[in-house]
Amino acid sequence: MTANRVSRRAALTALSLCLPALLTACGGSPAPTSFTPLIWDYLPRLKLNVASIDIDDSWTPGNGRREQGSLAPTPPGDALRKMAEDRLLAAGTSGRAVFVIDDASIVQSRDKYAGTFAVHLDISTSDGTRSGYAEARVLRTRNIDDDSSEGERAELYDLIKHMMSDMNVEFEYQIRRSLHDYLLTGAPAAAAPGPVQQQDLAPPTPVLTPPATAPVAPSRPSAMPFSSPAPTPLMR
Numbered sequence: 352m353t354a355n356r357v358s359r360r361a362a363l364t365a366l367s368l369c370l371p372a373l374l375t376a377c378g379g380s381p382a383p384t385s386f387t388p389l390i391w392d393y394l395p396r397l398k399l400n401v402a403s404i405d406i407d408d409s410w411t412p413g414n415g416r417r418e419q420g421s422l423a424p425t426p427p428g429d430a431l432r433k434m435a436e437d438r439l440l441a442a443g444t445s446g447r448a449v450f451v452i453d454d455a456s457i458v459q460s461r462d463k464y465a466g467t468f469a470v471h472l473d474i475s476t477s478d479g480t481r482s483g484y485a486e487a488r489v490l491r492t493r494n495i496d497d498d499s500s501e502g503e504r505a506e507l508y509d510l511i512k513h514m515m516s517d518m519n520v521e522f523e524y525q526i527r528r529s530l531h532d533y534l535l536t537g538a539p540a541a542a543a544p545g546p547v548q549q550q551d552l553a554p555p556t557p558v559l560t561p562p563a564t565a566p567v568a569p570s571r572p573s574a575m576p577f578s579s580p581a582p583t584p585l586m587r
Contacts (some may be wrong), residue, residue: 382501386424391519397526398535400443401474407451408432419464423507426515427455430515433514438519442535445477448465457507464493464507466514472526485529487522489514495563551562
């Protein structure tokens, strides 16, 4: 009996050592354990004609749902906040903008993850009057292929990465459509040039005037030579 226990333990040990190699041979690969940070500072910034921009990330998941976003390497709320920090820039002298996270949920439903991201941007004047508004929303689902803890983190990361790519496009589109009057584009207009100062680069070339000539008197016809008439012969 002791020999049977030893042989069984040895077989289980050998199987546990060979299992990773068998999975690799079958085309499986271990889930990643490190993930690239989600940043968007390489995208063009949206310059708003306001003096300040605040971020409201007080959204919390609803009760009674299998919320999974907090298990991701970068939770959805953190990703949306980072997008606002990387993309929005206060470039004005008055007024205020508030970026609000309305929904940052990823819910597990049987064999799928279902993500819903929603944000909006409020613009107000210096006296607090609301003067502009834009909102953006994206939805996406992903199949659950690996229910291990490592696989879950990798799949949530992949879902959030794709959803944030969609959100960056949708968010910029909605701002340009609804808040185009508050967008500052291009460089400030240059001052108008002053009058052109004229300067002679070389002395002027003298204008040559032909010398005046005395008027020529009209020529008189030459005198004809005088000849006396021939004498008339005397009549006898």
